[in-house]
Amino acid sequence: xxxxxxxxxxxxxxxxxxxxxxxxxxxxxKQIELAAVKDHTAHVLPNMSAEELQGIQVLLQTYGMxxxxxxxxxxxxxxxxxxxxxxxxxxxxxxxxxxxxTATGDAHYDSDVIEDTxxxxxxxxxxxxxxxxxxxxxxxxxxxxxxxxxISLKKLAQTLNNRVKINYDTANVIFYGDVLPYExxxxxxxxxxxxxxxxxxxxxxxxxxxxxxxxxxxxxxxFTILEKGSYQxxxxxxxxxxxxxxxxxxxxxxxxxxxxxxxxxxLGGKR
Numbered sequence: 001x002x003x004x005x006x007x008x009x010x011x012x013x014x015x016x017x018x019x020x021x022x023x024x025x026x027x028x029x030k031q032i033e034l035a036a037v038k039d040h041t042a043h044v045l046p047n048m049s050a051e052e053l054q055g056i057q058v059l060l061q062t063y064g065m066x067x068x069x070x071x072x073x074x075x076x077x078x079x080x081x082x083x084x085x086x087x088x089x090x091x092x093x094x095x096x097x098x099x100x101x102t103a104t105g106d107a108h109y110d111s112d113v114i115e116d117t118x119x120x121x122x123x124x125x126x127x128x129x130x131x132x133x134x135x136x137x138x139x140x141x142x143x144x145x146x147x148x149x150x151i152s153l154k155k156l157a158q159t160l161n162n163r164v165k166i167n168y169d170t171a172n173v174i175f176y177g178d179v180l181p182y183e184x185x186x187x188x189x190x191x192x193x194x195x196x197x198x199x200x201x202x203x204x205x206x207x208x209x210x211x212x213x214x215x216x217x218x219x220x221x222x223f224t225i226l227e228k229g230s231y232q233x234x235x236x237x238x239x240x241x242x243x244x245x246x247x248x249x250x251x252x253x254x255x256x257x258x259x260x261x262x263x264x265x266x267l268g269g270k271r
Contacts, residue, residue, distance in 0.1 A: 001223060001235070002267040006031035006068045008196060008238035010041045011256060015249055017043035018059060023249070025063040027257040028264065032060070033069040033236040034095065036088055044070070044095075046087030053094060060095075068234040069099035069194060073141075076104050076123050085127045085138070092136050099194050099234065100136055101167050103143035121160055131163040139167035139194040148177030150188030157191045166191045169238075170222060171198035171209050178204050182221055189229035197222075197263075198238045209240040211255035213262030220266060237263070 007029040012020035017034070020043065024032060034056075035041035044056055060067060072088035074081035085102060092100050104120065124138070131138050140153055147153045150173065153166045166188060170181040177184075185192070199215030202208040212219065226235075239255050246252045 001226065001231075002264065004231075004233065004235045005029065005260075005263060005267075006033055006234045006236045007256065008033045008035065008071065008236040009043045010035040010037070010071060011237065011239045012043075012252055013041045013240070014245060015252065017056065019249055019252075021059055021063050021065055023253040023256055025065060027253070027260040029237075029256075029260060030064060030066065031068045031234065032065050033071050033101065033234065034067055034091075036070050036072045036091060038084070040073075041071075044091060046084070046091055057095070067095040067097045069097050069101050069139075069236065070095065071101045074102050076102065076120060076127075082123055082127060086130055089127070089130050089134055089136055093134050098135070098137055099139050099167075100131070101139050101141060101194060103141045104146050117156060117159065120156075124160065124164070128160065128163045137163055137165055137193060139165050141167040141196065142169045142172045142177065144176055149173050149179050150181075150184045150192065152177075154188040154191045165193035167194040167196060168192045169196035169198055170217060171200040171215075172196070174200050174204050175207070181217070182225065185222065186225050186229070189225060189231065192229070192231065193233040195226070195231070195233065195235045196238045197235050198240070207240070207243050209238070211239055211262075212237055212259035213266075214255075214258070219263075223267065 007024040009020040034044045036044045070088050070091045074084045088100050150168050157164050173179050173181050198209050199212050199217050201210050201215045
């Protein structure tokens with residue numbers, strides 16, 4: 001399971017992709033999920049030039065990093081969100097990764113209330129068709145006010161085709177769904193194909209996501225659930241700090257290194 005670890009480049013929100021790749025590589029990570037969220041963490045975007053995309057490829061190769069997913073949060077209830085997902089699938093093709101990650105609403109506020117999942121399914125139809133054609137998998141994140149738990153997304157995934165799976169965020173289910181990620185993960189594990197590994201401090205609805213091992217989540221219990229469920233997908237580490245954010249790049253790098261060291265200690269015998 002140790003070999004499934006990756007860094008989510010959104011951990012380096014406010015810093016460059018080069019900063020993310022250098023810092024994560026130095027910490028020990030070999031895989032990365034590229035954040036592709038316009039107006040938030042735009043480390044890669046569909047409208048980048050061929051030269052820009054090639055530069056990212058060279059950057060990853062230089063530091064021995066492999067892309068495992070495109071984090072392309074899009075509001076799937078709006079035309080522009082669907083268009084963005086369609087283009088993000090092309091990014092997954094370009095970077096030769098299997099997964100495209102999204103929630104169902106806005107990247108943070110998720111203000112749209114989805115009352116009819118049939119409309120959501122209709123909106124996703126061209127996306128799923130393109131995933132089928134390109135061999136990619138769309139993973140919906142436990143995120144926002146519509147699908148905040150694994151159980152809720154499991155029900156949605158089962159109504160769609162097998163190109164839709166769950167991106168389970170271990171702290172989002174607390175922040176958005178007010179549930180702990182143990183029984184919920186166990187109940188939805190068969191539909192989970194991507195993990196955002198995130199720790200938590202403070203009250204449930206407090207934005208406080210520290211380095212892995214610095215919070216109160218029982219990761220040994222989480223990994224036991226993943227092992228029992230024969231989970232084979234990426235485990236993408238994400239640190240989102242507090243609303244104030246990190247003080248500087250050094251703090252981000254230290255948190256990433258501390259997370260890797262903690263996980264290496266926890267998973268070292270399970271490589």
